[in-house]
Amino acid sequence: MGVAGNGIDWLRMGASMVLVLGLLAAMLWTLKRMKSLQIKHKGPPLLDVLETISIGPRQKMALVRVGSHQVLVGMTATQFTALGQWNDTGPAPQQDAPREN
Numbered sequence: 001m002g003v004a005g006n007g008i009d010w011l012r013m014g015a016s017m018v019l020v021l022g023l024l025a026a027m028l029w030t031l032k033r034m035k036s037l038q039i040k041h042k043g044p045p046l047l048d049v050l051e052t053i054s055i056g057p058r059q060k061m062a063l064v065r066v067g068s069h070q071v072l073v074g075m076t077a078t079q080f081t082a083l084g085q086w087n088d089t090g091p092a093p094q095q096d097a098p099r100e101n
Helices: 002-037
Strands: 047-056 059-066 069-075 080-087
Touching: none
Parallel strands: none
Antiparallel strands: 047 059, 059 069, 069 080
């Protein structure tokens, strides 16, 4: 096999690398083209994060507006849980702190 075999191996490896890079470039171009073809939503956003609070190292709660509803969502690294839902009738009334006698 000697020197000629070694040159063919380098040529085969180089051609494989060019093929992989070409396929990667074609895939990126296709994805970019598909993204530009997506229908864009016009009008006000349907989903809006109103507020989030961290309650632990990898745990959060978020108040999310979805259309005309507000949803309280608990989030961990692996799951989302709807904790409560109500109609969006404007800002929630503020409650006074309990008074001591």
